[in-house]
Amino acid sequence: MYLQGRSLKLRRKGRRSDPRRVLLLIMLIGAGLLLVSLRHQGVVRPLFEATAAPTRFPETYANEGQAWFAAGKLKEAIAAYDQATRADPKNLDYWVAKSRIEIYAEKYEDALASAEWAVLVAPNDAKSKTALAWALDWNVVWGCRCKNLSEAEAAIVTAVALDSNYAPAHAVYSEILNDGQKWTQAFQEAETALRLDPNLLESHRAMAYSYENIGQYEDAIASYKNALKFNPNLIGLYISLGLNYRVLGDIDQAIFYFSKASAIDPQNVQPYLYLSRTHYQNDELGTAVQYLEQALNLEPADPDIHGRLGLIFFKRRNYEGALPELALAVLGGTVDAQGNPLTLASGVPVLDVNGTPVAAPTNSPVLQVPPKPLNDAASLEYYYTYGNLLAYLKKCAPNEAPRFLQLALNYDPDNPTVLGSYEESMAICNGELTVDEAQNGTATPEGGPTTTRPAPVATEPPSTEPPATEAPVNDAPTTEAPATETPPEAEITPTP
DSSP, X not given: OOOOSSSOOOSOOOOOXXXXXXXXXXXXXXXXXXHHHHHHHTSSOOTTOOOSSOOOOHHHHHHHHHHHHHTTOHHHHHHHHHHHHHHOTTOHHHHHHHHHXXXXXXXXXXXXXXXXXXXXXXXXXXXXXXHHHHHHHHTTSSTTSOOOHHHHHHHHHHHHHHOTTOHHHHHHHHHHHHHTTOHHHHHHHHHHHHHHOTTOHHHHHHHHHHHHHTTOHHHHHHHHHHHHTTOTTOHHHHHHHHHHHHHTTOHHHHHHHHHHHHHHXXXXXXXXXXXXXXXXXXXXXXXXXXXXXXXXXXXXXXXXXXXXXHHHHHHTTOHHHHHHHHHHHHHOEEEOTTOOEEEEGGGOBOBOTTSXXXXXXXXXXXXXXXXXOSOSHHHHHHHHHHHHHHHHTXXXXXXXXXXXXXXXXXXXXXXXXXXXXXXXXXXXXXXXXXXXXXXXXXXXXXXXXXXXXXXXXXXXXXXXXXOGGGOOOOOOOOOOOOSOOOOGGGOOOOOO
């Protein structure tokens, strides 16, 4: 065979390699190597690999929250519903349930925020409007103290108009009407709630609150016990029972129900305050101090607890011990981790019995105690008692005893106890009455022996705040109080 032709084709003719294709292949190879490296480092995971934890459905969080609520674990219930709302933020029922539990947990501002979210989800639904109305009611005198009763009433009227057969709306409406002192209509709304849903806790609570407000305490007790059948682990119901028994003079039963509340949640400070107040009113001052010290272990920087402790010291005529405690309640200051006073307002040190400034224990944090504003019956008692105390200690400069007595009188000028304290103390300051005469008179309660608690002493500095005559009078409408103790003149304090 002979090869013929001008050109011999020894290879197949084709296109030459495109440089761009070569570059792309190089980049893909590099990316693959990078992924392999990142996988070995644990930065990326293989496709379709199972997740470390299974994905939960929103309703499982809601079911968990309801179980925690039934067990009386309100903090855990709120956390579960928080997860439910994160998983399904458009579910109205989750926001309504969260707001409801936050009210029972006395997280009133949080309850208002949750209710506002509910309204955003369903602006024309009876459930969202009812949740909003209830939260608004609890933020009139408590919570943020930034709402008024008319806002709550407008919201609940809308809720009832949207669904007149929604029992929770009538229960909340009853509570708001009671707060507005519309007793007859409030009672009718409570009856409607019970008729619509006799198995609803709030229906029985609304009826109990209505009985309580018209002075039918035995009936109120029966209704609160009915409410307990639907959740026997809510400490607020036990506290309400204790308060109603106490106003009837049944101290043993009052202590029993306050103790039940404490047993359910030993980390909750409120039952200790109720127990302390009950023993205080029963002249068992040593026991009252013990419960307050238990409360201080939980919340050492709470001005209310320091104010109560100051009242007991004052009643026992331990004026040097009462001074820093009442000053902390009224003006604020600092304490150590056990609640022992360190400094008063403006940094003035508290002195021990030897006149030496009290120092915080080694490695103990210094906690700030905020002053308690004059806006309720409890703070009123701290203010006028502090004024009495300063007068007894002959601290009668215009910015001392007269200032705090005038503040208390401005707040409640028709209160006979406040007026009597003002007149007695000003008589001492004006030299018209001696301390011994005041102690043996009717205006000052007789006390027992001095407490065994260490009694620091302190001199309160002059205040830079406006004089007492310039203090405005707080005329916020009265509403129910949370589970916080009040003095005898405001005996019954309903709880959520």
